Amino acid sequence: MTDSSSDGMSFSHKKLIVAISSRALFNLDESHAVFEKDGVEAYCRYQIQHEDIPLETGVAFSLVRKLLALNERDPENPRVEVILLSRNSADTGLRIFNSIKHHGLNISRAAFTRGASTHPYISAFGAQLFLSAEANDVRKTLEAGFAAATILPSASAAVSEVDPSQLRIAFDGDAVLFSDESERIYKQDGLEAFESNETLAAKQPLPGGPFKNFLALLHQLQLEFPADTAPIRTALITARGAPAHERVIRTLRAWNIRIDEAFFLRGKDKGEFLKAFRADIFFDDHQKHCESARQHVATGHVPHGVANE
Structure with a gap:
């Protein structure tokens, strides 16, 4: 998979599909701290109670917004799709979908695995890149032959948008x-x-x-x-x-x-x-x-x- 073509021209009509975890897309530090301190049930209650409060943007948010913006040049022929892969349940994932809508991101496909690894669904969605805060999921994705990276926490300056046009x-x-x-x-x-x-x-x-x-x-x-x-x-x-x-x-x-x-x-x-x-x-x-x-x-x-x- 990592070396399936020696000629970039063979990709001429292939859509770029990027899969991203909720913790890479949004800042879930506060709710994750609830999970670490009080467990999964407390985390679920917290997310449901706050599901109408949009999440703040995460480290990879600017990247995702710029990827999706490439479709605005030819809306009838979108070249990029972003998929959400999340270890949340559908219940707790509602806050994430609400946040996607709040921030105006055109993301409509998602998988919520309720704590299970998300990497098996990379291939099912046809994604070529996976970005996640879960290092184990990233390793397994790489082992399966797909590009993947663990998104690292960064200084606030790192997620500021320096050039919105490119x-x-x-x-x-x-x-x-x-x-x-x-x-x-x-x-x-x-x-x-x-x-x-x-x-x-x-x-x-x-x-x-x-x-x-x-x-x-x-x-x-x-x-x-x-x-x-x-x-x-x-x-x-x-x-x-x-x-x-x-x-x-x-x-x-x-x-x-x-x-x-x-x-x-x-x-x-x-x-x-x-x-x-x-x-x-x-x-x-x-x-x-x-x-x-x-x-x-x-x-x-x-x-x-x-x-x-």
Whole structure:
């Protein structure tokens, strides 16, 4: 699933479907604290008692709003759909649906599992990306071959909308867009061995990672607009540097996928670059990089590859 196509053009008429948990979409900290302190029954009573009080927006709310806004350009041919996957029950989920309506989000499909894992329904809905605050659900989704990330709590500045007219998504490279095979060499044998391998294999495209297909779908959406006015902008922000950059560039070229901006930082901290790029969300497999990133932008940890074993 993660590497089903070597050519982004094969996605030309496929709708982008994103599944999101209620805790990623809305701020459920207050009600979750009730659950942690007093248990599930108290939580259910609390949500029902407050079901007419809209929830505040969560870390991924801006991302979802911008994704849905892409449909406004051609309402008769929507290219993006957002699905709600929630561990709430239908009873407690009513507050979430009321909040969706209050905030004007066009989300009509949902699954409420009353505490059970939501990951089995990713495939049933045909989603290509899952964002959740439940790390176990995210891991199982990745294991099933779908792009997924654990949404991390961020500073208030991270969820402010810096550019309402353009969706900006940033990705790490190894173990996110690409496989972790090169990173394994770095972990086992060090930087010199890693760079030697990447130099020797510079013209061999890297295998795809869990977010390759998601990037390909974003690229297909971008192709529907002139490059200078596209409502989506992407960036690769990687710890790689020269000479390991060449293989990355040739890999994206072989996939026929455009990345708008690329940063080869050779270990330099990513946070300030993400802030300068004004990312709506950043995906990385390293907890350390995610901790830096979430000080500036909404961040999704991808628990995949050698860094998470």
